[in-house]
Amino acid sequence: MTAVTFSERDLASMVGRRFPGGTYAITPWRAWLTNDVVLAPQGGEHAHPVFVFIAATSAMGVSWDELFAWFGATAADGPLFGDCDIEIARPLLVGGEYRVEGLVYAAERKQGRRAGVFDLVRYRLELHDGADGPAAVCRNSIVFPRRTR
Amino acid sequence: MTVRVGDELPPRDIRSVDAEKMKTMAALLSDGNPIHWDVDAVRATGLGDRPINQGPTNMAYVLDMLSSWSGGHDRLRRIRLRFTGNVFAGDHVRASGTVTDVRDEDGATVAECEVRLDVVGGETVLSGTASVTCEPAGPDETAPPIG
Numbered sequence: 001m002t003a004v005t006f007s008e009r010d011l012a013s014m015v016g017r018r019f020p021g022g023t024y025a026i027t028p029w030r031a032w033l034t035n036d037v038v039l040a041p042q043g044g045e046h047a048h049p050v051f052v053f054i055a056a057t058s059a060m061g062v063s064w065d066e067l068f069a070w071f072g073a074t075a076a077d078g079p080l081f082g083d084c085d086i087e088i089a090r091p092l093l094v095g096g097e098y099r100v101e102g103l104v105y106a107a108e109r110k111q112g113r114r115a116g117v118f119d120l121v122r123y124r125l126e127l128h129d130g131a132d133g134p135a136a137v138c139r140n141s142i143v144f145p146r147r148t149r
Numbered sequence: 150m151t152v153r154v155g156d157e158l159p160p161r162d163i164r165s166v167d168a169e170k171m172k173t174m175a176a177l178l179s180d181g182n183p184i185h186w187d188v189d190a191v192r193a194t195g196l197g198d199r200p201i202n203q204g205p206t207n208m209a210y211v212l213d214m215l216s217s218w219s220g221g222h223d224r225l226r227r228i229r230l231r232f233t234g235n236v237f238a239g240d241h242v243r244a245s246g247t248v249t250d251v252r253d254e255d256g257a258t259v260a261e262c263e264v265r266l267d268v269v270g271g272e273t274v275l276s277g278t279a280s281v282t283c284e285p286a287g288p289d290e291t292a293p294p295i296g
Binding site for chain 1: 181
C-alpha cells in the first residue's frame with residue numbers, strides 16, 4: 001500500500017479531471033472472443049453488455065497504470081474495484097464504434113475498521129454513437145488502500 | 150413472458166472457472182496485472198496460489214443470466230454491482246437473482262431484480278440490482294414473415 005503522501009487536498013483536486021477519451025470499435029473478433037471468455041452464446045447483432053465496461057475503460061485515454069498514477073498509486077498498491085453502475089439507453093452493436101468521454105466526479109478519503117485508510121474514487125465514462133445523448137454510461141469506483149505512516 | 154415479484158431467475162452456473170480464459174480477457178482489457186495469469190504474482194499478494202478472475206468477467210456471468218432469462222443482450226437497462234470478493238481459477242460460481250418489482254414503462258414490462266454472484270460453498274463476490282425489459286423492445290422477432 002502507498003504511504004499517505006497523496007494528501008486529501010491532492011485527492012480533492014482530482015475531482016472534475018477529464019479523461020482524454022478515445023474511440024472503441026466492437027469488432028466481430030472482439031465480440032467473439034469476449035463471448036467465448038465469459039461462456040456466452042455466439043452470434044447476434046447486439047454486443048454483450050459487458051462491452052459497456054470494456055469499451056469505456058479501453059478508450060478512456062489512459063492506461064490503468066496511468067489512472068492509478070493520477071492518484072499517486074501503482075498496481076502494486078492493490079487498488080480494488082469498488083462498484084460498477086451501467087446504464088444502457090441503446091444496446092451496443094457488434095460492428096459499432098463508440099466515442100468515449102468522461103471524468104472523475106467524486107473522491108473522498110475514508111477510514112474503515114478493517115481496511116484502514118483508503119480513498120474512494122468515482123469516475124464516469126460515456127459511450128457515444130452519434131445519436132443524441134450517450135448510448136451507455138458506466139460509473140465505476142476504485143478503492144485505493146492507503147497505509148498511514 | 151409473465152413476470153411476477155418474487156420470481157427466481159434461472160441460475161447460471163460456471164462449474165469451474167478456467168484460468169486460460171483469464172489470459173484472453175487480460176488481453177481484451179489491456180489489463181497487465183499478472184494476478185490473472187501468474188501464480189507467483191498471486192502468491193506474492195498473499196491471496197493463495199490460483200489465478201484471480203477479472204471483475205468484468207464475473208460481472209458478465211451475472212449479465213448472461215439476465216440475458217438468458219429476459220431474451221437477449223438488448224434487454225438490459227441498468228445494472229449496479231458491488232464487488233466484494235475474488236473468484237479464483239477452479240471455483241464453481243453461481244449467478245442468481247430474484248424479481249423485486251415489475252412495472253409497465255412505455256409499453257414494455259420492466260423487471261427490477263436483485264442479483265448476485267456466489268462462489269459455491271464460499272462467499273458472495275458480487276451483489277446488486279438490475280433493470281431489464283422482459284418484452285421485445287423492438288419489432289417482434291418471433292412474428293411470421295410478411296409475404
